Amino acid sequence: MKSIKVVLLGLGTVGQGVYESIESHREKLIQATGTEVEVVGVLVKNAMKTRDIHSAVKVTTEVSELLAIEEIDIVFEAIVGIEPAHSYIKSFLEKGCHVISANKELLAHKGKELSSLAKKHDRILAFEAAVAGGIPLLRTIIQLLQINGITKLEAILNGTSNYILTKMRKEKADFDDVLIEAQALGYAEANPNNDILGTDAFYKLMILSDLVHQQQPDWELVEKQGVNRVSLQDLIVGEKLGLRLKLVASLQKSHTEIVAEVKPVFVSASHPLYNVEGVDNGIVITTDLVGTILLQGPGAGSKATASAMIEDLVYIKQQGNQDLDFKRSSNHVELLAEGEQPLSLWVAVSEALNSEDLKNNYSITSKLEDYNVKLIQRELLKTEDGYIVGDFLQGKEENVLLFLQQLKQDTLRFYPVSGTGLTLENITVESPVKLTIK
Ligand SMILES: NC(=O)c1ccc[n+]([C@@H]2O[C@H](COP(=O)([O-])OP(=O)(O)OC[C@H]3O[C@@H](n4cnc5c(N)ncnc54)[C@H](OP(=O)(O)O)[C@@H]3O)[C@@H](O)[C@H]2O)c1
Structure with a gap:
């Protein structure tokens, strides 16, 4: 599974604490998230300061250099004051990243606006560290x-x-x-x-x-x-x-x-x-x-604050279960594939179905070929609802939102909610599909 790529905005008391905690708790993070957490970039103000971080991590004073990195999953914001933190968070949310902030001044002034923006982009803005530091309040x-x-x-x-x-x-x-x-x-x-x-x-x-x-x-x-x-x-x-x-x-x-x-x-x-x-x-x-x-x-303090921020990372990851590109609530799974990102299409079946049964089913693939979507990977995942098969497919469709609802034992459905080309009629494969679902 691909690593979770993160960038840190700020490498002071809090930012350095987050960096060190990711390093010192690497194994625990893998256990909690199922994958590696990789710091790929750091934003600072003073380029001349010596930094105690791995040489492979990009350190820059230009936020545009971090925004240009593809596939950033999560941004830790730990700089001081309202601006430029406010503008930076907006840019990263618009890019499709989840954001974890410790910046109480910013959140007191702009928390509602930023939360709405995060919601609009189906991302999470988490800020446990901004109030009472390490206490899970x-x-x-x-x-x-x-x-x-x-x-x-x-x-x-x-x-x-x-x-x-x-x-x-x-x-x-x-x-x-x-x-x-x-x-x-x-x-x-x-x-x-x-x-x-x-x-x-x-x-x-x-x-x-x-x-x-x-x-x-x-x-x-x-x-x-x-x-x-x-x-x-x-x-x-x-x-x-x-x-x-x-x-x-x-x-x-x-x-x-x-x-x-x-x-x-x-x-x-x-x-x-x-x-x-x-x-x-x-x-x-x-x-x-x-x-x-x-x-x-x-x-407050470096480690206590970092603890809250890393708990936020785990929370975000667990919300998305196996992939940060989708978000689960109690009764449905949502997935948003944007722009040129791979389009993941979710299929629900009963848990009685095994991966061999699924691999032998070509009707799903052939149906989707008309829409320039092809199967690139198959993986069996299970939701807390007890049903799910994730089929990873890649296509050119943009802004296609698909979600999965809890299913009855004997049904199998695709749910496109909005997007281009794919409609419910196009890809609903309920009972006609030649799958054996017990
Ligand atoms: N310290 C705590 O215990 C604590 C607890 C909870 C929440 N917080 C909040 O967490 C945030 C960070 O606090 P801190 O104590 O870590 O502050 P800090 O030690 O002063 O570190 C701030 C970091 O942000 C960088 N920075 C500042 N302005 C910048 C800008 N315009 N562009 C790019 N980088 C910039 C600094 O770069 P340089 O290294 O180059 O100077 C530094 O690395 C604040 O919002 C604070 O209220 C702090």
Whole structure:
């Protein structure tokens, strides 16, 4: 099976972490995806920096050179800020690539637009790493939302702020001193404003609002305060009262209005966020069915963030089962073949049929020859529905979308949904086909 070809946009803390994790977890990735993951290109800003990567990987400052590489399956976006990341992601989605991004600023501003674009091109935009780093938060929320209604979220989403507050309280240190230490340890960036003014937590909260409520509140109405004005005295007084100060991002829907805020809040020992200390993130999710749950863990850092991004890769691959060119939902398989790409045509049969039976069936092939489609490979694949035979065929047809529906035991069908030349009448081969289906 062909490898999964990926490019990395950015090779900083996150990009390098993704690269190294792909290398260090090569075997696990093969087990999870069924094939090799191959980094074929990297985009950076500074061509002069020495890079710790294999010499075969193309390193460039020109995104056009990566866009020109054929057959890129997945793009990891780990550069900073809205532009040019926004334009780059659009170009790669339009090229037909899946995109995995860690860029919360971009996703808070343009997440909906990019998700729609991804949907339009039948690609996946995944961004687990953008909120709470290594904690599998977004997929947990998606899973919960299938049944539960999420009534409230309260979260520590910025590890740098939490580190500063924890350190100030424990060591009776001043804000400015702890900030310098956090920068030296690499927790806070050289320009730490996004962290200490609450902006980073705000962006993440807006992404969560999109996910939970399918919309964001008016940004002007969201109260946003950081930890920059917290004094040591505040923490000492709080401690005497059995309270800890945390930068809490909260999200709640009252009637039709979404109420969101980011601000330092004192929590008592009985609050689930009380023991979320240091650089950890913590998210308290309250739902109408499961009640309250707490997710806690590393919200940033090279490896934790890379972990979330690689989980996204596995998720994308597993969505497509055996081939990244098609996407499966619970009751059908979709396949989109675009432009000059090989056209894969899917045939459904009962699982009782073996590959020998299939190879002996020429009626499918001959029927399709009229449409300049020829059989290049046969492979038996099985869906969770228990039925599927994938026939790989190559043709000149463009933009042909075919999908397969769950079948009854004794039927066999091709389903073209849109495209050129092929119509349902042309290629439906139900009961007339000379296949034995038991
Ligand atoms: N660090 C974390 O723990 C963490 C966690 C979750 C999410 N994130 C998000 O992940 C993204 C990357 O963060 P990071 O910490 O890895 O940043 P970083 O260490 O500053 O790395 C940024 C990388 O992007 C490249 N780059 C920046 N602007 C570029 C441009 N215009 N064109 C091409 N390449 C460009 C840089 O190139 P050079 O190497 O040439 O400078 C560098 O390799 C950000 O959106 C951040 O918010 C970070």
